[in-house]
Amino acid sequence: MMRGGYIELAHGGGGQLTSELLDEVILPAVGGQQPDKLTDAAVFETAGKAAFTTDTFVIRPLEFPGGDIGKLAVCGTVNDLAVCGATPRYLSLALVLREGLEIDLLRRVLASAAAEARDAGVTIVTGDTKVVERDACDGMIINTAGIGEILPGARLGFERIRAGDRVLLSGPPGEHAIAVMSRRERLSFSSEVVSDCCSIHRPALELVERLGERVRFMRDPTRGGLAATLTEIAEATGRDVEIDESAIPVNRAAEAAAEMLGLDLLSAANEGKLVAVVAEDAAEQAREMLAGHEISARAAVIGTVGAAGGLVEMITRVGGRRVIQKPYGEQLPRIC
Amino acid sequence: MVKAVAELCEKIHDTVARLDDTQPVRIMEVCGTHTMSVARNGLRSLLPEPLRLISGPGCPVCVTDQSYIDSAVALAKRPGVIVATYGDMVRVPGRSGSLADARAAGGEVEVVYSADQAVELARDNPDSRVVFLGVGFETTAPGTALAVKRASEEDVRNFSVFTAHKLIVPAMRALLSSPDIRIDGFLCPGHVSVILGWGAYESLVKEFSAPCVVAGFDPAQILSGIAEILRQLEAGESAACSVYPAVTREGNRRAMELLDEVFVADPAVWRALGKIPDSGLELRDEYARFDAARQLDLPESESYELPGCRCGDVICGRCRPRDCGLFGTQCTPREPVGPCMVSSEGACAAAYKYEAPAAATER
Numbered sequence: 008m009m010r011g012g013y014i015e016l017a018h019g020g021g022g023q024l025t026s027e028l029l030d031e032v033i034l035p036a037v038g039g040q041q042p043d044k045l046t047d048a049a050v051f052e053t054a055g056k057a058a059f060t061t062d063t064f065v066i067r068p069l070e071f072p073g074g075d076i077g078k079l080a081v082c083g084t085v086n087d088l089a090v091c092g093a094t095p096r097y098l099s100l101a102l103v104l105r106e107g108l109e110i111d112l113l114r115r116v117l118a119s120a121a122a123e124a125r126d127a128g129v130t131i132v133t134g135d136t137k138v139v140e141r142d143a144c145d146g147m148i149i150n151t152a153g154i155g156e157i158l159p160g161a162r163l164g165f166e167r168i169r170a171g172d173r174v175l176l177s178g179p180p181g182e183h184a185i186a187v188m189s190r191r192e193r194l195s196f197s198s199e200v201v202s203d204c205c206s207i208h209r210p211a212l213e214l215v216e217r218l219g220e221r222v223r224f225m226r227d228p229t230r231g232g233l234a235a236t237l238t239e240i241a242e243a244t245g246r247d248v249e250i251d252e253s254a255i256p257v258n259r260a261a262e263a264a265a266e267m268l269g270l271d272l273l274s275a276a277n278e279g280k281l282v283a284v285v286a287e288d289a290a291e292q293a294r295e296m297l298a299g300h301e302i303s304a305r306a307a308v309i310g311t312v313g314a315a316g317g318l319v320e321m322i323t324r325v326g327g328r329r330v331i332q333k334p335y336g337e338q339l340p341r342i343c
Numbered sequence: 344m345v346k347a348v349a350e351l352c353e354k355i356h357d358t359v360a361r362l363d364d365t366q367p368v369r370i371m372e373v374c375g376t377h378t379m380s381v382a383r384n385g386l387r388s389l390l391p392e393p394l395r396l397i398s399g400p401g402c403p404v405c406v407t408d409q410s411y412i413d414s415a416v417a418l419a420k421r422p423g424v425i426v427a428t429y430g431d432m433v434r435v436p437g438r439s440g441s442l443a444d445a446r447a448a449g450g451e452v453e454v455v456y457s458a459d460q461a462v463e464l465a466r467d468n469p470d471s472r473v474v475f476l477g478v479g480f481e482t483t484a485p486g487t488a489l490a491v492k493r494a495s496e497e498d499v500r501n502f503s504v505f506t507a508h509k510l511i512v513p514a515m516r517a518l519l520s521s522p523d524i525r526i527d528g529f530l531c532p533g534h535v536s537v538i539l540g541w542g543a544y545e546s547l548v549k550e551f552s553a554p555c556v557v558a559g560f561d562p563a564q565i566l567s568g569i570a571e572i573l574r575q576l577e578a579g580e581s582a583a584c585s586v587y588p589a590v591t592r593e594g595n596r597r598a599m600e601l602l603d604e605v606f607v608a609d610p611a612v613w614r615a616l617g618k619i620p621d622s623g624l625e626l627r628d629e630y631a632r633f634d635a636a637r638q639l640d641l642p643e644s645e646s647y648e649l650p651g652c653r654c655g656d657v658i659c660g661r662c663r664p665r666d667c668g669l670f671g672t673q674c675t676p677r678e679p680v681g682p683c684m685v686s687s688e689g690a691c692a693a694a695y696k697y698e699a700p701a702a703a704t705e706r
Contacts, residue, residue: 192456253345269687269688318699320699321385322385323383323384323385323562324344324345324384324562325344325345325348325384325385325386325389325562325563326345326348326349326389327384327385327386327387327388327389327562328385328388328699329382329383329384329385329388329697329698329699330696330697330698330699332695332696332697335675335676335677
């Protein structure tokens, strides 16, 4: 039986405590395999072209409204695969645990990672655990890598974007950033904002399966938010992108919180949103497909790709024009 | 709202056309929130060409003199001192770096959302001296006053305020008195005026015959304010008034009394505007023990302009952000030279973030 309620350095030592941690906490949650099946590498089959990605997750607090670092680590990698047109298949899960971490918290995080993986149809096939000293990290760090199988009809890339193509967004921007920020700063007024943290592979892959090459490009707008994704599209294609502000879905509570904090929702992080660029004649179909999924029920066509230029311009709600710039550094709360 | 905005724009275009001036009409706003709302909503693109909407000294960080930044950075480097500040101040560069640089070098700098949080910080760190940077206009000053009173009542001895609080009306007077600056009317700040009351601008109107109109922050409010200023100009009138329903003539008397109880007006040094009489707020002698300037033996710092930086000209309306040689090249939000680029409410940050390069030079 595991003794004590906290992670000790010895849990990472490779000895008896390591085995206990694996057998009693980690494998029951995310492995489901017997220890004697633990080999040095996972072996599996893939069909056709594969996509491979990795991401490391650090977040404070580890648990936030709408998710935790475990769910985030699975969704993040699943989403990176999905926006490349790949069906997520296998994940690795590597944990860096801080000495003194509550084992119950670890159990919760792993349970939520496992639940998300089951739901997304990915198998966690390999992993690793390290323990570091108290001042070496903030609670825990998770790295996930993922392998997915590219859908046969997927033809995605900046180079496929054409003038006249439409830009779709799957839901209101900035919910993850506001949820985390308000928990971090203990802001009660925005407690109702829940992170959008979720796997977006179902709506994303449906677009590719049903619209084929009329889907030009997809991205999950995480750090830097919608603004970063749009400016990247404009820069990479050398084309203008014109956004209609009144078409962008809005979460009123997040908007109010952002207003008070002086944050820009367009530059704020998302963890369960999809930006898709599709051919003009496929835009309405694409919007309907996205709207058919609960997580992208509020999807909207928010903009159009223009001719040469390389600038993202927005028609504001009142009809004014302004640009959207690539976000820079951290956003600081303002004075008044 | 969209319909109201369209109607107001039409009205503004018509009035400006009728004004038939040879020179553009110059309206100045003196509020960071106005600056941001104008830029974020793309309002300049909706206004007629001969109308110039200028961002004046309304951003608290932007009007703060360099000498204050240097003193704050010096404080942050002192062992045993925690500098508590609003976020916008952290990255303003001084002669020996910014507060962010001081923090990176081991100094303690904590970002707070209110002065009260700084008092909490002092209570939680009894072995350190917590110095709160009291920056801002009549909007943030009452919060500082309450914090000082609380520190006094609860005897939080390791808390003090380094005040650079400022009053907006003396700065507006200084601008109107400058021979080389022409301002046809002021769009007066919403938040500040909730405290001050629109009556506070009557003396300016009397002295300089410039319309002073208070407006709120959404596009329709801002455009209503501009339309009222233009109406007065066309009719040859000038008056202080408000299109913002939250603002009364008298303002918030309790907040004003609170300011009066804790602070006394004194001459203050403003970026570019220099020393203006009765434009700053100093702690009264009763609260001297919470005054960092009197308690902490601050090093002498002199006032100066950052080389090449035209923030001073920008906040006086002498030039537009893009007229500065550093704009967008040496000075960007990522690596700002001047405070107008650092502050999220600064005129340069707004221009960089929201205005297209070509359109911006037009207005």
